[in-house]
Amino acid sequence: MPIPDRMNPTFASALPAAIDLREQARNRLIVALDVPDAASAVDLVNRLESNCHWFKVGLELFVSAGPAVVESLAKRDHSVFLDLKLHDVPNTVAGAVRSAAALGVRMITLHAAGGPAMLSAARAALEGIADPPELLAVTVLTSMDAAQMKATGLERSPSEQVKLLAKMGLAAGMHGFVCSPQEVAALRKLTGPKGVLVVPGIRPAGSVIGDQKRIATPTDALRQGANYLVVGRPITQAPDPAEAAEAILNEMAEALE
Ligand code: C5P
Secondary structure (H helix, E strand, O other), X not given: OOOOHXXXXXXXHOOOHHHHHHHXXXXXXXXXXXXOOHHHHHHHHHHHOOOOOEEEEEHHHHHHHOHHHHHHHHHOOOEEEEEEEEOOOHHHHHHHHHHHHHHOOOEEEEEHHHOHHHHXXXXXXXXXXXXXXXXXXXXXXXXXXXXXXXXXXXXXXXXXXXXXXXXXXXXXXXXXXXXXXXXXXXXXXXXXOOOEEEEOOEOOOOOOOOOXXXXXXXXXXXXXXXXXXXXXHHHHOOOOHHHHHHHHHHHHHHHHO
16 A cells, blocks of 8 residues: 555655744744633634644643643643642642643643752652653743842852752753743753753844843744743734744744754
């Protein structure tokens, strides 16, 4: 029986490079569903799902809509980044990681400041789970500057603290990190090519910056070594979210050439 074209490796390698780059871009863009309820999230996903594959569910939406919103995204074959920034005693975090994995999420965030025991417990919780999600540590929140850190008893500079927590996170089995565009290059050196670096604070040239302080264009973030870009308002608050996503995907595909 002849091999269907799509499964024939000769055909696959002859696919126009542009289509392949487009698909790579699609697999590396995460849209932040920073909305207050399930109805608003569904509305956005309906508008975006033909272009976008990854969606981030954070505290606002999860607290309001609960696991059902995650399950419905997974059922629609989307990849979910569950950004709850877990930080608790090891046993509790391990349980939360198991629950998140059971929901079918593909990435989960935890605070590296929870310490090696908490991070190792989270990693151990994935043992025996088929196709487990990736664990990403958050090092220093981008809202923290030297003065905020000093107020919590931390005397190191933010960049030194990021490096310390990143090394500790890697040793405890984290798959990667969420980091600002300014930290990507330094973290890439620490993690090597295998580390997963997820980068928010993305603003296409000419877009509204909002409250983000450390920003980069999609092109710059990818060139610095980001694996995934997290984009919220430039897409979700655009007059036409699908068109805004399309423009970012085109820019990403060009940067990946
Ligand atoms: O709307 P905007 O593109 O700024 O959204 C960025 C998303 O990434 C938000 O969901 C925000 O909470 C998240 N994020 C961030 N900075 C971090 C970690 C997460 O902006 N350091």
